[in-house]
Structures are given as structure tokens and as C-alpha cells.
Amino acid sequence: MRRPARRPLLAAAVALVAGLTATTSANAADTPLPIQTDGVWGVDFAGGTLATVEHSASRDQYVMTRRVAPDGSTAATRVPMMYAGTFAEGEHIKRVPCDAGECIPLVGSGNGDVGLVFVDDGKEYVQIRTSPNTYHGEEPAVTGARLVDVTGRYFLYNAQSTNKQYLDDLQPYRTTDVRITRSITAASVWGTRLWAASSTAGTVTQTDIKTTKLVETVATGAPCVIKELQVMGRWVYWSCGMTGPAGVYDRTAKKSFTVPSGPALVGDGYLVRHDRTAGQLLLSDFHTGTAAAPRPIADLAAGSTADQRRLTWAVDKWGGDIAYVDSAKAIRVVPSGVPTQSLAKIESDVDGTSLDVDNARWGSTWQFNKPVTWTFTVKNASGRTVRTLTGSGSPQADVAWDGKTDAGTYTANGRHTWTLTAKAVEGAGTSTTTGEIAVTGT
Structure with missing residues (x-):
């Protein structure tokens, strides 16, 4: 079952506000790469979203995310997703030994979310952080947890305490029950x-x-x-x-x-x-x-840690770039220079064919194999476009329509046709999907 996010303790919440305020003012515009830091304690790169553990302006460690331009030349304002220190009652994100001391293994989903393991009262819980201080997913309490993979809405992890492997999902618009429990392989x-x-x-x-x-x-x-x-x-x-x-x-x-x-x-x-x-x-x-x-x-020193994946370097399997932390603690992005496959839809969760605007909204997601620019249009029965939504930069198109037109008023009751068109940000490919919605309640 899915539950709303648990909020951290007041001390951490105050730290988050301080980090948000200071960070936003310090990074008001896109930043050219490389990005100089005073230390990085974990890095991943997925779908154009760079996830790191860094100091905020208040000197507290946070899990940060940044959108990186397709050519790797600039990064947008960093967003503090979660306080990465120890909370007042001892809760903390799980860490592993690394050359920087202790690092946090982060696993990006490709749609902007970030997976990690949270420790509370000696028990470990896999969390998928979806926005600042918020997570989706309610996973069993285990120990020895390790995230194996996260792709779009699905995430996979192992637990030593149960000797089991778990696959689960997060869905922003519906309650789902797809958990698979299996032997570890x-x-x-x-x-x-x-x-x-x-x-x-x-x-x-x-x-x-x-x-x-x-x-x-x-x-x-x-x-x-x-x-x-x-x-x-x-x-x-x-x-x-x-x-x-x-x-x-x-x-x-x-x-x-x-x-x-x-x-x-x-x-x-x-x-x-x-x-x-x-x-x-x-x-x-x-x-x-x-x-x-x-x-x-790239040059990357040997260090003393045998496996430094997602600690000092990472690969964006959706976007074609590689991120790493150099000897001066700067974050660098290197294009692979390898041609990508044509655009393909790899997963979708599409809402039903009706929308009662009194108590619902129409919500759907489409996951692609690389970042896209997408347009979602709704036409009424006479063929006139009543609503247009757009998005860009992620491999996921996420649409939530409340039944309103571009003018801000509700569309008339009756049959509507929707179309989602996605185009690859880089390389070749266009994907088009259509369907119908019967609107009521207006």
C-alpha cells in the first residue's frame, strides 16, 4: 500500500528550510559545468538528473538533485531533496565506507526521483524520494538492504535479514499492489x-x-x-x-x-x-x-575503495553522459559520444476513459528510453483543442488533467480525445499515443 510521506523532526525541518533558502539564492541561474564543491559523498546520474550528497550553504549535508543540459554544459539550480545528516532521534540515511569517509549510495529512477535506504531504530527501509522532504513507498523493515536497480516507477532491492529480493513500484495517481518477493539473484x-x-x-x-x-x-x-x-x-x-x-x-x-x-x-x-x-x-x-x-x-584517481560506482562516478543510461568527481572535488560531466537507440516507450500507466471533475483528475505517466520533449492535447467532440500541457528534459511524461481548459474554465461534458506526442531531445524518434475521455460533472 502507498502512504503519504513521513515528515522529519523539527530540527531537521528547520535545517531543510535554511538549506533551501540559502541554496536557492546562491544558484539562481543555470551553472556552467564543472561545478566546484567542497566535497561529494555520493553521486548518481539518471535521465538528465544529477543526484549528489553535498553541503548546503548552512554546511549541513543534503541529498541534492540538478537537471543537467543534454550537452552537459550547464546544470540548473540544485534542489535539496532530503537532509542527509543524523536526525534528533538517531534516524539517518544508510552510508557505506568510501574515500571521502562515509558515502550514501543513491540510485536515480530516470524520472527525477532518487532511491536510497533510510535507517530508523536499527531497521532499514527503502525510500524513493520524489520531491523535497517527501517520499513514496512503504517497504518492509529489514536490515542489510541494498538498492539494486530503479527504472521509472519500479525499484528492486535485496535484504540480508530476510535473504529476499523485493520488487515494488510507486504510482502518483493510483494505489497499486505489484510487490514481488523472490530469492536473491x-x-x-x-x-x-x-x-x-x-x-x-x-x-x-x-x-x-x-x-x-x-x-x-x-x-x-x-x-x-x-x-x-x-x-x-x-x-x-x-x-x-x-x-x-x-x-x-x-x-x-x-x-x-x-x-x-x-x-x-x-x-x-x-x-x-x-x-x-x-x-x-x-x-x-x-x-x-x-x-x-x-x-x-576522464582521469579518476585509484583511491582505496575497490568499487566506486555511484560514490565518485556514475553513468546516465538514459542520457548518454557520464558524471564524476575530480581530484579538486568538482563535479564534471563527459558526453559518451555514442549514438543512442531510437526513441521507444518502455512503460506506461494510463488512466481510464472517464473523468468526473467533481472528485477526480485524469493522471497518467509514460516512460521512455531517453529524455523527451512532450505535448499532451485534449480535443472536444467538435475537434477543437481545449487543453495543452507540455514538458521536457526527462524520460517520463507525467500528465495530470483536472478537466479545465487553457482558459481556466471547465470543459463541457462529453467525449474528448487526448493525444500524447513525445520527441527525443537528442537523436531520432517520435512517439504518439491517443485515447478518449468522457468528461462529466461540469
């Missing part, structure tokens, strides 16, 4: 599909999340029971462990090819890994279906 979520390693070497399964039915079993050719999976559209990355073989299964060509081993993050047609010996981030381009030789894209 390598797994990843893309669109409406849960990809999971089986107990057979090299084999993964694809399950429809909405129906919980097995859709496909794939032999990737991996020479092991797969230890890690990352899925991005056409590409299924598999790994036999930190030092074991790794490869990518091409769903179009239905074959695997090998890629360098080691901790990696997958983008659209490429992967990035941290070569600690060389002190570099290396990119392997495989968008043609064959892995090219790795090429350096």
Missing part, C-alpha cells in the same frame, strides 16, 4: 520487465512485472551463474563477478560479446569502468554490436 529492471539470473550457467529469465508471468528465457553464453545484470533496452550486461568474465548480450542479434571485467556501469550502447591502475575512466563502445577497444574519457 542477479537482477535488473527495464520497462515492465524483470530480468533475473537463473541457477543455470549463462541463463537469464525475463518476467512481465504486471502479470508476473515468465516471458522469455535467454542463454547469454556467460560461462557462470551470472552474478550481476544491467539491462538497457537492446543490451543485457552480465558479469561473473568483480574479476570474472563479463559480456553483453545483444537482444537484436541474439548473441553475446565479451567486454572488460571489473566494476562497470552500462549506458545506451556502451559501458564505463574505472581502471584504478591507470587512474582513468574507460569507455567501451558497443553500439554496433561489437565491443571497440576501451578509450579513456
Whole structure:
């Protein structure tokens, strides 16, 4: 079940207000990259949203988000999503050891939300932060929680205390019940599909999340029971462990090819890994279906932490860019230079065919494989456009229509036709979806 967000204690709330006020005034306009900081304690990059843990102007640590321009040249005003210190009664966000001391592993959803693990009275709860000081999702109390993947509305995590893996969702407009509890395996979520390693070497399964039915079993050719999976559209990355073989299964060509081993993050047609010996981030381009030789894209010191994914560097699998924190504690963004796949809708949750404006609004979401600019129009029975809504920069189109026209008055009762048109911000592709709404109550 879904509940409204719990509000933090007063002391933290006061700190949040201070952080919001000071930060907004200090970052009133888009900021050129790189962004200089006095420290970063966790970073992720998803759908053009850069999530970090940084100091606010009040010197308290916060989970921050920024929208980054498609070309990686500027970032919008940072938004403090959550106080990252310890609350008055000891509650805090879960941290892990890192070169900066203790870092917070953040996992972006691609639609602006950020996943993390919150600790309260010794118990751990997975939370998806959706706006400043607010979260959706009510997950079971566990210990040893680790977020595995977040894609759009779906999130996946492991819990050591129960030895189980959980898949759940958040939906802003409806109550849903899609939680799946299963044994822990390598797994990843893309669109409406849960990809999971089986107990057979090299084999993964694809399950429809909405129906919980097995859709496909794939032999990737991996020479092991797969230890890690990352899925991005056409590409299924598999790994036999930190030092074991790794490869990518091409769903179009239905074959695997090998890629360098080691901790990696997958983008659209490429992967990035941290070569600690060389002190570099290396990119392997495989968008043609064959892995090219790795090429350096940034200098990143070896440090003492073996796996620094989402601690000092991250890959935007929707947007094609890579973010990292350099030796001077500046946040930098590097374009991958790899062509992306054409635009595709990977998931949607569309409202019904009626709207009673007295007690409801029509709310729907569409998730795409990369950032889009979208337009939602509503036409009345005579074909006249009565409402137009727009959005840009995220892989998700989020529409909430209250039955009002562009003039601010309610539209007339009767049949209406809606159209959602989404265009890729970068690269090719347009997606168009239509439907009908019968409006009553006006």
C-alpha cells in the first residue's frame, strides 16, 4: 500500500528550510559545468538528473538533485531533496565506507526521483524520494538492504535479514499492489520487465512485472551463474563477478560479446569502468554490436575503495553522459559520444476513459528510453483543442488533467480525445499515443 510521506523532526525541518533558502539564492541561474564543491559523498546520474550528497550553504549535508543540459554544459539550480545528516532521534540515511569517509549510495529512477535506504531504530527501509522532504513507498523493515536497480516507477532491492529480493513500484495517481518477493539473484529492471539470473550457467529469465508471468528465457553464453545484470533496452550486461568474465548480450542479434571485467556501469550502447591502475575512466563502445577497444574519457584517481560506482562516478543510461568527481572535488560531466537507440516507450500507466471533475483528475505517466520533449492535447467532440500541457528534459511524461481548459474554465461534458506526442531531445524518434475521455460533472 502507498502512504503519504513521513515528515522529519523539527530540527531537521528547520535545517531543510535554511538549506533551501540559502541554496536557492546562491544558484539562481543555470551553472556552467564543472561545478566546484567542497566535497561529494555520493553521486548518481539518471535521465538528465544529477543526484549528489553535498553541503548546503548552512554546511549541513543534503541529498541534492540538478537537471543537467543534454550537452552537459550547464546544470540548473540544485534542489535539496532530503537532509542527509543524523536526525534528533538517531534516524539517518544508510552510508557505506568510501574515500571521502562515509558515502550514501543513491540510485536515480530516470524520472527525477532518487532511491536510497533510510535507517530508523536499527531497521532499514527503502525510500524513493520524489520531491523535497517527501517520499513514496512503504517497504518492509529489514536490515542489510541494498538498492539494486530503479527504472521509472519500479525499484528492486535485496535484504540480508530476510535473504529476499523485493520488487515494488510507486504510482502518483493510483494505489497499486505489484510487490514481488523472490530469492536473491542477479537482477535488473527495464520497462515492465524483470530480468533475473537463473541457477543455470549463462541463463537469464525475463518476467512481465504486471502479470508476473515468465516471458522469455535467454542463454547469454556467460560461462557462470551470472552474478550481476544491467539491462538497457537492446543490451543485457552480465558479469561473473568483480574479476570474472563479463559480456553483453545483444537482444537484436541474439548473441553475446565479451567486454572488460571489473566494476562497470552500462549506458545506451556502451559501458564505463574505472581502471584504478591507470587512474582513468574507460569507455567501451558497443553500439554496433561489437565491443571497440576501451578509450579513456576522464582521469579518476585509484583511491582505496575497490568499487566506486555511484560514490565518485556514475553513468546516465538514459542520457548518454557520464558524471564524476575530480581530484579538486568538482563535479564534471563527459558526453559518451555514442549514438543512442531510437526513441521507444518502455512503460506506461494510463488512466481510464472517464473523468468526473467533481472528485477526480485524469493522471497518467509514460516512460521512455531517453529524455523527451512532450505535448499532451485534449480535443472536444467538435475537434477543437481545449487543453495543452507540455514538458521536457526527462524520460517520463507525467500528465495530470483536472478537466479545465487553457482558459481556466471547465470543459463541457462529453467525449474528448487526448493525444500524447513525445520527441527525443537528442537523436531520432517520435512517439504518439491517443485515447478518449468522457468528461462529466461540469
